[in-house]
Amino acid sequence: xxxxxxxxxxxxxPGGSLRLSCxxxxxxxxxxxxxxxxxxxxxxxxWVSYMxxxxxxxxxxxxxxxRFTISRDNAKNSLYLQMxxxxxxxxxxxxxxxxxxxxxxxxxxxxxx
Amino acid sequence: QAVLTQPSSLSASPGASARLTCTLRxxxxxxxxRIYWYQLKPGSPPQYLLRYKSDSDKQLGSxxxxxxxxxxxxxxxxxxxxxxxxxxxxEADYYCMTWHSSAYVFGTGTKVTVL
Numbered sequence: 001x002x003x004x005x006x007x008x009x010x011x012x013x014p015g016g017s018l019r020l021s022c023x024x025x026x027x028x029x030x031x032x033x034x035x036x037x038x039x040x041x042x043x044x045x046x047w048v049s050y051m052x053x054x055x056x057x058x059x060x061x062x063x064x065x066x067r068f069t070i071s072r073d074n075a076k077n078s079l080y081l082q083m084x085x086x087x088x089x090x091x092x093x094x095x096x097x098x099x100x101x102x103x104x105x106x107x108x109x110x111x112x113x
Numbered sequence: 114q115a116v117l118t119q120p121s122s123l124s125a126s127p128g129a130s131a132r133l134t135c136t137l138r139x140x141x142x143x144x145x146x147r148i149y150w151y152q153l154k155p156g157s158p159p160q161y162l163l164r165y166k167s168d169s170d171k172q173l174g175s176x177x178x179x180x181x182x183x184x185x186x187x188x189x190x191x192x193x194x195x196x197x198x199x200x201x202x203x204e205a206d207y208y209c210m211t212w213h214s215s216a217y218v219f220g221t222g223t224k225v226t227v228l
Contacts, residue, residue, distance in 0.1 A: 035217060044221060044222045047210075047217040047218065095158065095159070099217070100172060100174070101161055101175075103159045103160075104158055
């Protein structure tokens with residue numbers, strides 16, 4: 001079964017940092033572009049970041065540019081999101097997404113003092 | 114103006130068809146867009162339904178019933194999700210998505226009520 005499992009979400013203070021991880025299984029991870037998408041409480045879906053299969057190209061939403069960094073380790077079938085200078089508005093469930101696959105359960109990030 | 118606009122809600126009866134629209138901002142080339150559709154239910158992760166660019170470039174998600182289908186309406190500059198034979202389990206929020214200007218963009222979402 002093709003699936004992804006996210007982890008790393010936590011309660012963090014404003015200005016803090018967090019690193020999210022995602023492990024993929026059931027498909028050849030190194031062949032696929034991957035994304036991070038988030039959903040804030042009671043809100044719609046917001047795309048956060050994208051990375052090509054090789055890791056050579058990355059894109060970010062304006063709302064996180066300069067604060068978040070996407071990366072991957074194809075040998076470990078893993079995708080990461082380093083989140084720095086966190087703000088209250090970053091509070092959301094974060095999903096690791098292959099766009100043609102149903103998503104994992106996500107991981108909750110709460111930014112609050 | 115948002116890149117992708119969806120009606121906020123839609124109601125239909127069981128067994129009827131529901132036609133969900135995802136309207137692209139004026140000036141965006143519909144023909145070039147591959148449009149993805151996702152279903153969100155409370156307490157569950159989003160489910161990938163399908164993607165549609167053209168009749169020769171389309172994909173139904175794994176395990177998704179064939180009563181879900183995609184198309185485009187050029188006159189409305191919109192992507193379409195058609196749900197045939199509506200079932201109570203189809204009651205959910207539906208989001209469209211496309212790639213635009215080096216970013217994925219989501220629509221505003223449509224809440225489908227089956228009554």
